[in-house]
Amino acid sequence: MCMETPKTFVIAKLADTIKLVFPITALWYRIDKETKEEYVSYTFAAVGPDNKVYFYQKDICVTADSNAAMIDDVWKAMKERFN
Numbered sequence: 094m095c096m097e098t099p100k101t102f103v104i105a106k107l108a109d110t111i112k113l114v115f116p117i118t119a120l121w122y123r124i125d126k127e128t129k130e131e132y133v134s135y136t137f138a139a140v141g142p143d144n145k146v147y148f149y150q151k152d153i154c155v156t157a158d159s160n161a162a163m164i165d166d167v168w169k170a171m172k173e174r175f176n
Contacts (some may be wrong), residue, residue, distance in 0.1 A: 103160045105134055107167065111135075113133070115171045122155075131156045133167050137174075 101122045108120040120135045132152040141147050153170045155163045 097160055100131070100155070100160065101161060103163065104167075111167070111171060115175045119172075122165075130154060130156075134155060135171075142151065 104120060104122040111120050112118060116138075117135045117137045120133065122131070122133055124131050131154070134141055134150055134152050134159070135156050136148055137151050138146050138148050151170075153167055158166060
């Protein structure tokens with residue numbers, strides 16, 4: 094029986110590809126300590142109406158997703174946000 098690769102490792106590997114395609118500065122996997130929900134979080138920069146650069150953090154809920162489904166969810170969220 095083959096064990097599934099840890100989600101933290103999968104997201105660490107995916108981060109480089111995501112950064113090549115979408116304008117994000119960081120991508121990581123995390124678990125909320127209180128709710129135990131699993132998320133892939135990312136940060137990106139955007140220029141505000143005052144011409145200052147602001148950094149934002151967004152979360153993608155990936156609780157109960159397999160690694161393949163998690164990658165698909167992250168990719169879809171990136172396309173929705175940046176395309």
